[in-house]
Amino acid sequence: MSNPGYANLLAHLHNSSTSLPLPTIQSALAHHLAKLSPLPTPLAASIVSSPLFSQHPFTHPKLQTLFTAFRHATHLKYRDAKDAEEQRSAVGAVFSRGTAARVKQWMGAVLKGIKGGQPILRLACCGGLLAGLEDLKTAEQLELGRSQLEDEVIISVAESMDVYAASTAGGWEAEFQPAGDVDTMTLALILASRSLVVVVPSKLKALPLPVLTSLLVFTVASAFASGTFLSTASSPNAIALSPTLRAMNESPLMEFIAPISKLTALTITILSESRPAEGITAAAAALDALRPVSKSLESDWIGSSLARNDNSDTRELVWKTLKTLLFANIMIADAALSALVFVSPAAYTGADAVPVPSALALTVLHTLCNLSFVISQFGGVTTTASPGFVELKKTFYLALDILAKSEEESDRFARELSLELRAWQTRAGDRDPDIQAKTAYALTCIEQLVPVLSGECIQSYALPLALPYLSDPSYRETYESSHSVVLAVFASHADRHAENVSEAEPDPDARAQAGPRFTERMVPFYARCLIENSVDGRLHTPQLRLAFAALVRSACASARSGELTDDAYALAWYCVDALLDAIHALSGPDGAVSANNDDRLHRLHLTLISVVPALPLKLLPRVLEEIGTILTRGRGAQSGSGGGGGGEAKELVDAMFVEISERVGDREKELAMRWWYDNRLAFSYSEAGTGTTRPSAENNFQEQARL
Numbered sequence: 154m155s156n157p158g159y160a161n162l163l164a165h166l167h168n169s170s171t172s173l174p175l176p177t178i179q180s181a182l183a184h185h186l187a188k189l190s191p192l193p194t195p196l197a198a199s200i201v202s203s204p205l206f207s208q209h210p211f212t213h214p215k216l217q218t219l220f221t222a223f224r225h226a227t228h229l230k231y232r233d234a235k236d237a238e239e240q241r242s243a244v245g246a247v248f249s250r251g252t253a254a255r256v257k258q259w260m261g262a263v264l265k266g267i268k269g270g271q272p273i274l275r276l277a278c279c280g281g282l283l284a285g286l287e288d289l290k291t292a293e294q295l296e297l298g299r300s301q302l303e304d305e306v307i308i309s310v311a312e313s314m315d316v317y318a319a320s321t322a323g324g325w326e327a328e329f330q331p332a333g334d335v336d337t338m339t340l341a342l343i344l345a346s347r348s349l350v351v352v353v354p355s356k357l358k359a360l361p362l363p364v365l366t367s368l369l370v371f372t373v374a375s376a377f378a379s380g381t382f383l384s385t386a387s388s389p390n391a392i393a394l395s396p397t398l399r400a401m402n403e404s405p406l407m408e409f410i411a412p413i414s415k416l417t418a419l420t421i422t423i424l425s426e427s428r429p430a431e432g433i434t435a436a437a438a439a440l441d442a443l444r445p446v447s448k449s450l451e452s453d454w455i456g457s458s459l460a461r462n463d464n465s466d467t468r469e470l471v472w473k474t475l476k477t478l479l480f481a482n483i484m485i486a487d488a489a490l491s492a493l494v495f496v497s498p499a500a501y502t503g504a505d506a507v508p509v510p511s512a513l514a515l516t517v518l519h520t521l522c523n524l525s526f527v528i529s530q531f532g533g534v535t536t537t538a539s540p541g542f543v544e545l546k547k548t549f550y551l552a553l554d555i556l557a558k559s560e561e562e563s564d565r566f567a568r569e570l571s572l573e574l575r576a577w578q579t580r581a582g583d584r585d586p587d588i589q590a591k592t593a594y595a596l597t598c599i600e601q602l603v604p605v606l607s608g609e610c611i612q613s614y615a616l617p618l619a620l621p622y623l624s625d626p627s628y629r630e631t632y633e634s635s636h637s638v639v640l641a642v643f644a645s646h647a648d649r650h651a652e653n654v655s656e657a658e659p660d661p662d663a664r665a666q667a668g669p670r671f672t673e674r675m676v677p678f679y680a681r682c683l684i685e686n687s688v689d690g691r692l693h694t695p696q697l698r699l700a701f702a703a704l705v706r707s708a709c710a711s712a713r714s715g716e717l718t719d720d721a722y723a724l725a726w727y728c729v730d731a732l733l734d735a736i737h738a739l740s741g742p743d744g745a746v747s748a749n750n751d752d753r754l755h756r757l758h759l760t761l762i763s764v765v766p767a768l769p770l771k772l773l774p775r776v777l778e779e780i781g782t783i784l785t786r787g788r789g790a791q792s793g794s795g796g797g798g799g800g801e802a803k804e805l806v807d808a809m810f811v812e813i814s815e816r817v818g819d820r821e822k823e824l825a826m827r828w829w830y831d832n833r834l835a836f837s838y839s840e841a842g843t844g845t846t847r848p849s850a851e852n853n854f855q856e857q858a859r860l
Contacts, residue, residue, distance in 0.1 A: 159185055159196075166203040175218045178205075182222035186263065187229035193259070197266025201274045211273055211337050213405040216344065219277040220284070223263075227285025230259050257298035264305060272316055273341050276309035280348035287351045303352045307359055310349065313341040314361065318368060339406060342372050346412035354423050362424040363435045369417040370439040370485070376406045376413075377478050380449030383459060383471075402470065407477070414481040418488030425492035430507050433496060436489035437508040440516040443482055447523035450475070454526060455588065456581030475527045479545075482524065486517045487548045493555060511562040514555040518566065521549060522573075522594055529590035533630045535597055553601045563602045564610045570595040571614040583621070589628040592618070596634035603641040604648070611642055612671050623682050626691050636692070639679060640700055643707035646672040650710040673724060676708045680728040684735045687756055694756050698763035704728055706767040722772055729768075729776060732761055736783075755801050758783055762808050765825070766816035773821055777828050780809060784836045806836050 162181045165171045171178065182200065186193045200206065206215055234255035260282060267278045283302050317338040346369075349357060374380075382397045401407055421439065425432025454460055459471070493510045521528065528534060531542045534549045556563055574588075574595055581588050599606070599615045606615060615638060622628075622635035683701050686692045692700065708724035739754045761780060768776055784806055813825045 159189070163196075163199060166199055166205050169204040169208050171205060175214055179218045179222045179225075182218075183225035183229060186223065186226035187233060187259075192262035194262045194266040197263045197278070198269075199266075201267045201270025201278065206274060207271055211340055213340055213343070216273065216277045216340055217405075219274065220281040220344065220347070223278050223281030224285040224288070226263075227256075227260075227282055228288065231256055231285075231289055234259075253296075260298050260302060264301065272309050272312035273337060273344070276306065276313055276341060276344045276348070279305045279309055280344050283348055283351060300353075303356055306348045306352060307356055310341070310345045310365075311360055313338070313345070314364065314368070317341055318364070338368065339372055339375075342369060342413060342416075343405060343409045346409060346416040349416055350412065350419060354419070357420065357423050358427050362420050363431055366417060366420045366424065366435045366439060369413055369420065370442045372406065372413060373410065373417065373481055373485075374442055374446050376401065376404070376410050377446055377450075377474070380446035381453075382474070383450060383453035383457075398470065398474070402474065407474075410477055410481055411484075414484040418484050421485070421488045422492050425496060429496045432492060433507050433510075433513070436492060437513050437516070439485055440489055440513055440520070443485065444516055444520045444523070446478065447482065447520045450478070451523040451526065455577065455591075456585060460526070460587055472527075472530070475524075476530070479524050479527045482520055483542075483544050483548050486520070486552070487544055489513055490517060490548060490551045490555060494551075509559075510555045511559040514552040515562060515566055517548065517552040518556065518598060519569075521545075521552075522570065522591065522598075525591045525594040526587040528594065529587075529630075533590070533593055533597075535593075535630065535634065550601070553598065557602055557605050560605045560607070563605045564607055567599050567602060567606055567610050568614050570598060571618050574618065584627075586628070589631050592622070593628070593630040593634045596622075596631065596638050600634065600637045600641045603638065604645045608671070616642065616675075624686060624691075632691075633696070636686075636696070636700060639675075640703050642672060642675075643679075643703055647707040647710035672707065673711050676704065676711075676724045677727055677731075679704055680731045684731060684757075687735070687753055687760070689752060694759060697756060698760050701728070701732065701760045702763045702767050705764045709767060709769055722769060725768065726772055729761075729764060729772065732757065732764070733779060736761065755805075758805055759808055762805065762812055765809075765812045766818065766821075768821070770821050770824065773824060774828075777825065781828070781832055781835075784809065784832075809836075 158181065162178075162185060165173055165178065182196075185196055189196055200219070206219060231252065234252040237255070238252050263278070263282065267275050270278075279302060283299075283306055286299055286302070317336075378397050378401060382401055406413075417439065421432060421436050424435055490513065493513060521534075528542075528545065531545065534546055556566060574592055577588055577591060583589075583592070596619055599618065603611065603615065619635040619638040622631050623639065626632045680701075683692070683697060683704065687697055705725050705728050708728055709722060711724055736754065736757050739750045739757070761776070761783070765773070765776060765780070784802075810829065813822070813829055817825045
């Protein structure tokens with residue numbers, strides 16, 4: 154029977170050019186592939202041999218037309234097969250094929266037709282068929298014939314690499330090509346990135362994965378013009394007109410950078426699992442290839458007029474590109490580092506050619522440091538205000554965990570960060586927002602590495618980096634990170650002392666000299682620093698409480714076991730005494746407090762209460778006596794004799810009971826609980842209409858005890 158539409162389609166396919174728009178060709182192909190009777194083998198053969206699609210150079214729009222046409226044809230064929238199955242009679246159901254069998258037969262006929270076509274055309278057709286099956290995966294079990302289709306995709310990718318890869322080496326290193334003019338291997342990788350990710354992973358082992366990984370990573374770097382797309386802009390307005398940036402964002406490569414990065418991560422994972430030594434080498438090469446891109450971007454961005462550009466259109470274009478680069482880096486780095494966790498040390502031990510894990514971690518951390526000005530747009534790596542960029546945090550902390558296994562490399566990384574920041578601060582100024590973001594990133598890295606850093610590195614690099622920002626809350630992340638570094642130093646000192654005390658050392662002087670002595674010299678300074686930062690707008694109350702308690706705990710760790718004199722805990726008492734002096738200075742002789750100082754005084758009261766679990770038995774009675782005076786005064790304040798209100802009094806009493814019941818150590822708990830029950834009635838407060846009651850925290854504690 155004559156079919157004018159089909160004949161017209163063939164006429165267009167037999168010409169190298171057509172007046173019909175590609176979407177029309179696409180719709181016609183999908184329709185006739187699905188409807189042609191008895192089978193579409195001749196049409197499939199005509200498509201892959203058609204001058205319209207097979208003429209050089211290949212273009213992304215035409216390949217995309219093929220991919221989408223075969224994908225839609227799969228949907229149409231499935232719908233027709235489903236309708237036929239529903240309309241058949243009971244007798245016909247016994248002798249006719251079901252939906253899955255019909256689709257399998259049709260797909261086999263299509264595959265027969267495309268055999269012998271050029272690799273990239275077969276890849277586009279097979280990729281479209283596989284994408285169609287993946288779309289219908291939840292609709293019905295259409296696994297029949299899928300394995301053969303996956304094999305065809307693998308073969309098409311391998312042949313594309315053999316045919317096109319060698320001819321693209323020169324083109325990739327050239328300047329970014331105009332929009333739409335992308336080399337054939339890049340087009341093949343775009344198609345592969347949409348197909349291979351849904352192939353059974355075990356089948357991907359048949360591909361030359363190291364070569365494929367190298368091609369994919371180079372494609373990612375090329376998509377961002379090797380990080381030079383900002384260097385061509387001489388002014389903020391020029392960047393919008395930059396031919397490189399415009400070509401990048403109009404290129405089909407940028408549109409598919411996410412699936413290409415995903416396929417890169419998949420190849421690294423599979424290669425590391427099947428051939429660990431090759432996987433680690435390929436992962437290291439991928440990370441090394443991406444780092445210069447971020448380094449070049451940072452050099453062109455920080456301190457330049459581009460960073461302060463207010464042109465909304467320009468800014469949106471630039472930040473879209475920068476964030477896309479960050480996502481691509483994170484996806485690949487996450488796969489590379491995650492694979493290391495499951496690789497046996499035997500894979501790289503004794504093999505000079507195989508990079509050690511710390512080398513990969515260092516590359517990732519340096520790359521993220523270069524992109525810290527982009528990371529700051531997501532709240533940084535430590536933000537807790539929102540879920541943030543979860544994959545970024547995972548990759549960041551995994552890299553630090555891997556690096557921390559090597560004390561030597563951790564020291565080197567801390568020194569490199571510090572020296573790099575000094576150079577940038579000299580160039581752009583330490584108050585530049587991007588420099589602040591870079592500083593916050595560096596401080597966060599150092600905070601996590603403090604337990605494995607040497608004392609010399611901490612004194613010469615870590616602390617000098619943090620100290621200038623301890624009282625400067627203008628950039629919140631840097632401010633909080635600087636305090637975190639100092640507290641990490643104190644916590645590490647306390648931990649090291651605890652380890653030394655637990656060991657039976659024959660020489661008592663060895664214990665006295667254990668740990669960095671400079672930490673003890675810092676205690677008075679930091680105690681004053683925390684008190685100064687207790688004003689509004691600086692450390693939040695929970696931060697202040699945790700910081701001061703950690704400081705006192707570290708100061709107590711400096712006391713040597715067996716010498717329980719006042720002098721042994723002089724540093725700890727200095728901290729407490731400085732806190733008490735600040736409290737007394739804010740409180741009048743009659744307990745009255747000005748409205749301006751009320752919030753700060755309450756914050757200091759809570760801080761003093763938080764110190765209780767960190768105190769040794771020797772110092773505890775004196776501090777409990779001071780706290781008793783404060784809590785008793787708080788009860789009087791509720792009656793109107795000055796100070797904070799009833800809500801603050803309740804918070805103080807409840808906080809004190811929580812510290813005693815949950816956090817005080819076993820040696821000090823008996824004294825603390827006896828003090829509490831001796832004074833509990835004096836601390837009770839009245840709630841409206843209920844009369845005098847015990848503290849609510851104690852009520853909850855006793856209720857839980859009864860249960």
